[in-house]
Amino acid sequence: MAYVFRSLDDGARASVGERGGWFWAVGQRFKGLAFLALGITFLLNLLALALPLFVMAVYDQAIAAGSVQAMAYLAIGAGIAVVSDLVLRILRSGIFSFVGARLDNIVGVEVFRKILQLPAAMIERPAIGAQVSLIKDFETMREFLTGPAAPLFFELPFVLLFIAVVAYLGGAIAFVPIVIMALVGGLCLAAMPKINGAAAKASNAAAKKQELTIETLDGMRAIKYCGAETTWLGRYRQLSADAALQGFYSAQFTSLLETVSYVVMVASGFATVAIGASRVEAGDMSYGALAACMILVWRALAPLQTGLVSLARITQIESGVDHLNGLMRIQTTPEKTAQAAQRGQPDKEPDKGIEGRITFADVTMHYEADSPPALDGASFDIKSGKIVAVLGSNGAGKSTMFKLLAGLYQATSGSVQIDGRDVRDIPPAELRQAVAYVPQTPQFFYGTIAQNLRLAHPTATDKDLRWAARQAGALEDIGALEQGSGEWKRTGFDVRLGDSGSGQMTPGLLQRLNLARGYLKRAPIILLDEPGNGLDLKGDRALMRAMSNMRGEKTVFIVTHRPSHLKMADRIIWLEYGGVRSVGRPKVVMPKTPGNFL
Numbered sequence: 300m301a302y303v304f305r306s307l308d309d310g311a312r313a314s315v316g317e318r319g320g321w322f323w324a325v326g327q328r329f330k331g332l333a334f335l336a337l338g339i340t341f342l343l344n345l346l347a348l349a350l351p352l353f354v355m356a357v358y359d360q361a362i363a364a365g366s367v368q369a370m371a372y373l374a375i376g377a378g379i380a381v382v383s384d385l386v387l388r389i390l391r392s393g394i395f396s397f398v399g400a401r402l403d404n405i406v407g408v409e410v411f412r413k414i415l416q417l418p419a420a421m422i423e424r425p426a427i428g429a430q431v432s433l434i435k436d437f438e439t440m441r442e443f444l445t446g447p448a449a450p451l452f453f454e455l456p457f458v459l460l461f462i463a464v465v466a467y468l469g470g471a472i473a474f475v476p477i478v479i480m481a482l483v484g485g486l487c488l489a490a491m492p493k494i495n496g497a498a499a500k501a502s503n504a505a506a507k508k509q510e511l512t513i514e515t516l517d518g519m520r521a522i523k524y525c526g527a528e529t530t531w532l533g534r535y536r537q538l539s540a541d542a543a544l545q546g547f548y549s550a551q552f553t554s555l556l557e558t559v560s561y562v563v564m565v566a567s568g569f570a571t572v573a574i575g576a577s578r579v580e581a582g583d584m585s586y587g588a589l590a591a592c593m594i595l596v597w598r599a600l601a602p603l604q605t606g607l608v609s610l611a612r613i614t615q616i617e618s619g620v621d622h623l624n625g626l627m628r629i630q631t632t633p634e635k636t637a638q639a640a641q642r643g644q645p646d647k648e649p650d651k652g653i654e655g656r657i658t659f660a661d662v663t664m665h666y667e668a669d670s671p672p673a674l675d676g677a678s679f680d681i682k683s684g685k686i687v688a689v690l691g692s693n694g695a696g697k698s699t700m701f702k703l704l705a706g707l708y709q710a711t712s713g714s715v716q717i718d719g720r721d722v723r724d725i726p727p728a729e730l731r732q733a734v735a736y737v738p739q740t741p742q743f744f745y746g747t748i749a750q751n752l753r754l755a756h757p758t759a760t761d762k763d764l765r766w767a768a769r770q771a772g773a774l775e776d777i778g779a780l781e782q783g784s785g786e787w788k789r790t791g792f793d794v795r796l797g798d799s800g801s802g803q804m805t806p807g808l809l810q811r812l813n814l815a816r817g818y819l820k821r822a823p824i825i826l827l828d829e830p831g832n833g834l835d836l837k838g839d840r841a842l843m844r845a846m847s848n849m850r851g852e853k854t855v856f857i858v859t860h861r862p863s864h865l866k867m868a869d870r871i872i873w874l875e876y877g878g879v880r881s882v883g884r885p886k887v888v889m890p891k892t893p894g895n896f897l
Contacts, residue, residue, distance in 0.1 A: 320624035344457040349380035351591035358587030448609035461599035469592040504542040655683035655854030662713035675877040691874035737817035745797035771815035772841025807835035
């Protein structure tokens, strides 16, 4: 017998979590462990009755009778109860720790996967600090499940058991925990908006502070060049003070709740003694029963005390779960593609690859509903294998055009087509493989040159790497690189980027590596966003040779204002204010363009 497991797609994941949210659906995996923990909690609460009953028996029977043997038997029984309680608590804490670790892993991976699949429009708008804070909120779930607040929800049902025993032993004393819980519950309901508001303000202030820290580290060089250290320090001081103040207000509420919990426990003791003393004097209960009722009242109120102390954390977890469910409800690109297929839209032809014909049919693009169009009625048709130069002033729509071609954004109206197929109906994996995008600013991760190049083509061989580097004019420079010494010495493609050793690389070499990564993908459509910026003479000549080699085989879009690049293009698209001003051969379009473009 063989079992085959496959991952649920996003649509199936969403349907599974429709009842109660995504987090509830994930929690169903641990339903068996939850019932086991509930059973252990039931046994623990039965054992918790042993101590007050032991005290009552000692007062009312052993001491009154003066029986040492009875005391010994009672002590043995109490010892067995204590050991059993210890073993059961260890088992229950192991269950909570396991569930917490598993949830932390599942939630972390799913959140990271979802963020990677979110549309670009949703990732670019929120601040990085807010996204990091969102992930950190989910990480607190494990701390919650392994802390003292986790058993709270399992203990609450058994509070009725202790109140019932108190009522049996002490009669009216049972009203003490009932009244206190009612008063504290009303107080919590009244204070909840304040607690939630303080926690939200503290979280937002911390996110803004973290956002500025990330922004500062990312733009440290520009801050140094501009001599803006004092300005940035002032901004950080203000945000840090605000975060500290909001944290202080939130901590005040937590301290107030801790104080209330302490007062509640003390008041319950006084009330129990006061009512119990009158009943003892009236002969309605014994001294041992009074002592037992005191212990039972405190035991009944213990979950209330834990809940008060953990109320702020519970509120934070609740907010995190709401954000998590909201994140998982967001429709990602694979889900939209699956829905397009269900509507009967044409799907990928398995025996026919993308050739690279690009058509914009009256394309309009708004980033926001009330913002001016980044593209306004753009239309053109480019045959496959052509080299297309795109020029225009800042804000003309060049970057927007590339984002639409890469499928990162969807047109507000009109149609962007590749080989006659709307990009919205092309599976994302196929579209990503068909388009190679080379950004204007090189971006590399910590790792070797080979590892960074293989991000575009994970299965590329060493021969493929050398071919791509040769196309970009970087092979000789890479071969001359050295890093470290002795057994730690690295050369060539093994040199690491992202550390102090990469400082030996010139901006021109980094830009050539950027181009090499785009060439390595061997995609039928290549988008070059101002590749001439930062290129030295050697790199520029290599770029022009590479474009000549790709002519007729790949469709190349290049954003450039260099006359040498424009002249070798088959077509020029001149954008102005989001519209297509002119499309045609270089000798037709170039004379029309303003002189400051060239």
